[in-house]
Amino acid sequence: MNILVCVKQVPDTTEIKIDPVTNTLIRAGVPSIVNPFDGYALEVAVRLKEAVGGKVTVMSMGPEQAKAALKECLSVGADQAYLISDRAFGGSDTLATSYVLSVALKAVEEKERAPFDLIFCGKQAIDGDTGQVGPELAEHLGYAQITYASDVIMEDGMLQVKRESDEGYDYITAELPAVITIVKTPFEPRYATIRSKMAANKAVIPTLTAADMPIDTSRCGLKGSPTKVKKTYTPVREKHGIKIEGKPADEAARELVGLLSDAKIM
């Protein structure tokens, strides 16, 4: 099976602090990491490859530094990596990004002379948190899409996907090719080994630019992005509410109903 995993290099948001005066993110000195959901997606892809055979390619759109994220992916099971990078792509919103990725994907397929059977994305990136790129990519490609999956297996040539829902899990089957977005999995991504890290450091990662693919640059970058960011701000933390603590459940429930009816909510 020929699998593609789309990854994004993001600032480690657990390390980010907010400037108390300007209310903006302090980005200086914040390490970059592979978006954790993309890490889960890669682990699912590598497990699938180990089960049915095949190859896992990782692809990232971003600046030259994003190669570090791709190398990290190579150290935990990806077989090859492509960086998609061009000044024309800078400032892309989700629509433009997914368009670039869809064209780049076809360019990689042509280069490798092998179509992808399955495309994985993380459910969302932890910096933008939009969750849009995966589904948009599927639309650009005209492929089936399954979002919020936590495990994927192949059975009798059919894809079996465990999908998280509010009520529990759905089990969905799909024909290939398909785009799947992955949530936090019940298993942890594997650790890189010393040998795999050293091999990844030596790997040559090809870069594809706008010139390497038949792309409409008016649909890329800032000018191809209908999203406009008007303002960013930190939401004010309000400490409202009443906590009923340290009481048995039935007593607490009675007290809660009393409070809600007093407030004419119930």
Add this chain to the structure above:
Amino acid sequence: MVNYRHATEEQKELAMGARKILEKELLPKIAEYEEADGGLGQYPLDVHYKLAEAGYYAMNIPEEWGGLGFDIVTEGVIAEEMAKIDAGFTMGFHNCGSYFHFILDTKMSDEEKAKWAQRFLSGDARGSFCVTEAGAGSDAAAMRTTAVKDGDEWVINGTKCFISMAPVSNFFVVAAWTDKTKKVSEGVTFFLVEKERGVKIGKKENKMGLHLNETAEVIFEDVRVPADHVIGEEGKGFIISMQEISMEGRTLGATFALGIAQAALDYAIEYAKTRRQFGKRIIDQQGIGFKLADMQARTEACRSMIFEGLTCLRDGIPIGYLPNMIKMYTSDCTMQTTMDAVQVYGGYGYMKDYPVERLMRNAKIFQIFSGTNEIQHKNIMKAMAGRDPERK
């Protein structure tokens, strides 16, 4: 973050890789392992195997035996980063896996040695170094363990004490008298002894610190080993082995203490930036700020000294008694720095809920083991006075 400035990008990356594993697998459970076994502590074998799978165990095994063949500087960069999480675990993990060169010094066949290499690389071979006895600490010549030749075998009798990692080890590198009529440099031989040959583990010690590094008595009662289990030459192993242990062991061992000191410093700075008294952060109060400056200067000095030593050892440059100075100075500095960190934390620092309490308990032993700091003074003094012709 790797603090050694000359570390290569690859060394930094490998060190951070080990740290990442420990942050996830060990850090949340340290208190649990500290209190395990009725408070005696426990070495987490699950974490041991996680790191071994990632290739961090026995990293010095030469490439021709299937290992990574890492040099001592690389080992030091990784060890400091790991020791910031827990020095007891790190020391155990490192030392247990560092004895393959003793296997190479035996007369076993190459096939046997290759099997040992594989056992190391999988994390399965764990060794303890057995010299100390109840009446023989710094004065190793006072030891009483003997090995007597009986046909093609040696019969070992004696009891070793304070043996690090003995409860989780499955082989032992044991010093024993093979000729008591001679002096220690001619009458003592080292043996490789597998646990299944009848080695008994005695009382597990209840220590002040390093709870993740289990320590116990090791008892040899008529334990028989084949002749090919002699390490080096009969009667000649002692000096060679002790020199090697004291040079590389002390210098690399100092990185474990350095990790404690840097962790104590990092925690203290972080705390002093957050804690406010009298309307300002305590890091801005001179009494605390100056203390932190001293802690940082001492830690930087130790690191410079340690990596100077490690780099020379890697490059084959003789360093005389520098390892003794490194061991002595780093352990004293680390003790002071951890005490200062507890002081910066104030009352909270004395509580087990905060990490600096453990760091202070872990620091103390570094002034004692691997030759007390008093013995290190004596050796340095001897060398300065020109009374040691072997090392200058």
